[in-house]
Amino acid sequence: AQTVTQSQPEMSVQEAETVTLSCTYDTSESDYYLFWYKQPPSRQMILVIRQEAYKQQNATENRFSVNFQKAAKSFSLKISDSQLGDAAMYFCAYRRLRNNAGNMLTFGGGTRLMVKP
Amino acid sequence: GAGVSQSPSNKVTEKGKDVELRCDPISGHTALYWYRQRLGQGLEFLIYFQGNSAPDKSGLPSDRFSAERTGESVSTLTIQRTQQEDSAVYLCASSPGLAGDTQYFGPGTRLTVL
Numbered sequence: 001a002q003t004v005t006q007s008q009p010e011m012s013v014q015e016a017e018t019v020t021l022s023c024t025y026d027t028s029e030s031d032y033y034l035f036w037y038k039q040p041p042s043r044q045m046i047l048v049i050r051q052e053a054y055k056q057q058n059a060t061e062n063r064f065s066v067n068f069q070k071a072a073k074s075f076s077l078k079i080s081d082s083q084l085g086d087a088a089m090y091f092c093a094y095r096r097l098r099n100n101a102g103n104m105l106t107f108g109g110g111t112r113l114m115v116k117p
Numbered sequence: 118g119a120g121v122s123q124s125p126s127n128k129v130t131e132k133g134k135d136v137e138l139r140c141d142p143i144s145g146h147t148a149l150y151w152y153r154q155r156l157g158q159g160l161e162f163l164i165y166f167q168g169n170s171a172p173d174k175s176g177l178p179s180d181r182f183s184a185e186r187t188g189e190s191v192s193t194l195t196i197q198r199t200q201q202e203d204s205a206v207y208l209c210a211s212s213p214g215l216a217g218d219t220q221y222f223g224p225g226t227r228l229t230v231l
Contacts, residue, residue, distance in 0.1 A: 045222035107159035
């Protein structure tokens with residue numbers, strides 16, 4: 001079974017600075033998807049960024065980028081120029097490649113990000 | 118278009134009562150998922166519907182939990198004889214049903230069992 005681990009329960013960053021959230025996972029498969037979701041106090045899960053394991057290039061979305069290290073099974077999220085609105089819980093998630101039973105997301109325990117003005 | 122909606126937003130019930138939670142997926146999405154999120158924790162998969170295929174119930178924690186889906190629309194998660202450990206946020210997500218597609222989440226239902 002796949003597992004996802006987020007070793008940082010809480011992180012803090014100064015507004016406009018850069019912060020990196022860590023995620024490691026365990027799988028025996030070679031092809032899969034990785035995601036970072038943001039969950040503000042409203043509870044709504046919002047997709048931040050996704051990475052296909054077969055792609056060597058790290059995904060980027062504006063201020064958000066990932067460092068995907070497939071051999072190390074590591075998938076960290078970097079947030080540049082942090083804004084107050086970035087404060088939320090961040091969840092790393094894994095998903096199998098196959099489009100059949102087993103399409104669910106496996107989530108890590110989350111990291112609470114606080115942004116200081 | 119409209120996103121995933123869930124009702125009720127909050128539900129308080131007494132131990133031993135049955136509850137029904139509703140999810141309206143995005144129109145056209147053939148895949149629908151239910152997850153549970155206990156306080157301060159990540160999401161746990163409960164059940165997955167894909168079109169007319171048999172649902173994947175591998176995440177349901179006990180036989181008190183069941184879910185139904187009408188075609189490719191509304192889904193209802195039912196918890197019978199609720200227990201205090203059932204208290205959690207129940208999140209629904211839908212997706213187009215394609216390989217590697219993105220799951221879009223609803224706002225969840227916060228269930229409190231007294």
